[in-house]
Amino acid sequence: MSPARIFADHAAGSAVRPEVADLLADLYRDGIGNPNGGHAEARRSRAVLDEARAALAAALGVESRQITFTASASEGLALALNSETRAKEPLLTSATEHRGARALAQRHDAAGGAVSLLSVDGSGAWVTDSQLIRDAASQGGVALLTLASGELGTIQPRADLIRIWREAGGGALILDGVQAAAAAELRFDEIGATHLVIGSAKVEGPAGIAALISAPDRRLHPLVPGGGQERGRRGGTEAVPLAAAFAHAYRLMSDERSATQRHLTQLGEAFDAALGSPATHGLIATGASDLGARLPGHRSYAAEWALGDDLVAALDHAGLAASTGSACISGSREPSEALAACGLSDAASRGGIRISFGRTNSVHEARLAAAVLVATCARIRSSYTAELSR
C-alpha cells in the first residue's frame, strides 16, 4: 500500500478538526456530563448545552427552542416525519434520496401511505415543473427531500420546488441539509422549510450528533419517550460535549465558508485538469455537469465495466480513500437507485464512484488522486474480462 494516503471521502464525513477535538477533550476532562439535575455540576453542563444550541440557532437564523439535538441526521428526519405524517397522506420524495430517507418513504408506503416519487433529470436534479408536486401538495402531503445529493453532488433547485409546493398548499416540508450546509449559508427562515436537518460529521465535527430545526408552530412527537429532555421531543440524556463540539465546528465552518468554497473549487479544477476527459478512462461523469450546481470539490462517475465496490477497493489499495457514494450493505451488488433514476444503464448503476475533497486536502493531493484513479481504471480495465467483473 502507498505510504501516503489521500482521503477523498469527505462527503461521508471528515475527521474532527483539531480545534473541535480539543474542545471535546476539554469538556470531557472538565467533567461535563448530565445537564439534568439540581446541582451546580448539572447547571454547568446545562449552560454548555444552552450555549451550543444558541450558537447553532444564531448561525441558522432561528430561536434556540426550534433546535432539537438528535444522534444522527437520519434520526432527525425520522423524528420530523413521525411528527408530520398521517397514514393516508401522500409523501413526496425523490429517486435520488439517500438510503435513510428512502427507508422512511418505504415505511410510509408499507403503512398504507402513498409515496410520490419526484423524477429527476440526467444530472439528478429535481424536475420541478411537475403536476406530481402540485398533486401531492394539494392533498396535504408531506415532502421529504435532500437539498444536495451526497452521491451525485447535485445541488437541487430548491427555490422553485418550495414555491410550487407552498402555492399548491402543501403540508410539512422536511429538508435534509446535511451536504448543502457546507456549500451555502442555510438560513432557516429564508428557505421556507418546515423542518431542516443538519449533521455534525460533514462539517468536521464529531459523528453521533445532528440537529433538527423546526418551525416554531410545529409539535414533535418523540420517537424515544423519556424524561422530558429536549423539551419532551427526544428522551435520553443529552450528549452535551458532542452538541458543543458540533456547534463549534459549525461556527468555524460558517466563518470560513467562502474561503473553503474557493479552496474546494480549486481542488476540483486541479482534479479535472489532471484527469482529463473521464470517457478516456471508461468513466461516465454523473451528477450536475454545471459546476455551479454542484457541491464544490465533489466529483462522481460511473463505470460500466466494474462494480463500484471493486473500484473503491482497488483505489483504497492504491492509497486513495473514495466511495461508491451510495451507502449500502456489505458488498451488495444492488444498483444505485440514484444512478438508475438519472437514466444510467444497469451496469453503470452498479459502477458508481465518488471523489469528495475537503478543506484539509491540498491541490497536490487532488492531482495525485486523479492520477491514482487513472492508473487504477487502466489496470482494472485491461485485466478484467467482462465475464469476470459482471
Add this chain to the structure above:
Amino acid sequence: MSDHAALPHAGLPHSGLPTGWLAEPVASAPERVLIALSGGVDSSVAAALLVEVGHEVVGVWMRLHDAADRVDGGRKSCCTLDAADDARRVADQLKIPFHIQNLEREFAAAVLEPFIGSYLDGETPSPCVGCNTAVKFGALVGKGSALFGCDAVATGHYARRAVSTDGASWRLRTAVDSDKDQTYFLHGLSSEAIARARFPLGEMTKSEVRDAARARGLATAEKPESQEICFVPDGDYRSLLRSRGWSPKPGEIVDERGEVVGEHQGSAGFTVGQRRGLSVAADTPRYVSAVDPRTNRITIGRRESLERREIDLTGAATPSGELQSGMILEGRARIRHRGVLAEGRLISRGGGAATLELREPLWAPSPGQTVVLYEGETLAAGGQIAVPITAPVAAHA
C-alpha cells in the same frame, strides 16, 4: 473390465510423492497474496502465517449469496454478516487491508444453480467443489490480480502442493493432518490454479492451528467449526428446492426386485446411501440405492447391495486437463470427503467419461458426488459419479 486380478498388488506407494513429483518449494521472495478470510479460525491463522513470513497480504471476505444479510447467533456459517465481522477483526489484528468482494453472480452460476439442478436430477451435488474451482480459485484469483495486483490466492484449506520435476505442472498433495485433508474438495483446481494457490496450513494439524490462533490472540481462536453448506443455513436443502419451484410429488419406493414396498414424498429429497426417512418395514436396515427423477421412483436395498467395484465417472480429468481415451491411472480412490481409500484404477474412455475399477468395493457411490484418485500423496485425477445408465433393478431395464 472387471478383471481385478489384473490390478497390481504391489508398487503403489501409500504415502510420499510419486516419481516425477516434488514437494512445493518454500517461497523465496515475498509475494503479494490475497487471503480469502472466511471469519473462521483456519483462514485467520493462514493469514497470520503469511504476514509473519513477510508476504504482503490483502484480506478479502467473499459475499456469495444473500445469506450474508443474516446474522447468525450460532456462529456456524462462514457466509453471514457475523462471519464478515470476524474476518474484519482478524484483518485488523494482523494490520492487513480488508475488503468485501461480491461474487454472488459467479457463485450462483457455478454453485447454486448446479446444486439445485443436480438434486432435481436425482443426484447428490458437491457444492464445495464448484465453489473452490470456479469461485475461490477462479473468479477471486482474477479479482485479486485485477484489483490488488496479487500474484497468488491463499486459503485456510488443509492441503499441500506438489510440482513436477520439470516445474511445468502442479498437483494437489494431501495435508499432513489426514483427518482434515481437504484435497477432495479442491480436486477441480487446474495445474495453473494450483500454481497460484497457497495453502499455509498444509503442514499443520488442526490442533496446531487452534494453538497458533490462541498464541496470537486471534479473535477467531475459539470459534467452532462450520460444517453446514453455507447457503443452506439449516441444512434443509429441501426448503431451498421448494423455494426454487420444486414441488415434491409422492412416488413409489421399490425393492431390488422392483416390488413396491412403500411411498416417498418427493424423490429429490433422497440421496443414495440414505437410511433416514424411509418408512419401510424390513428385517434388516434398508438404504436408498438409486433415485430416478424421471419415474419419481426410489430403489432401496440391503447395505451390501450398495457396494460397487465399478463406478462410472463423468468429467474425469487431471489437473493438467482431460484424460485421453485409453489412459489408465492407478492409485487409491475415494468417493466422499474423508471416505475410505480403495485401491483401483481409472480407465478413461475419453471426453471425460471413465470407469473406476476397484480392488475392494466402495459403498453407496452417489451420482453427482466427487471421486478423486491419488497417486501417493498427490491428487492425480477426479471426476463425478455418473448417473447409472441402467438402474440396478432389472425391471427398469
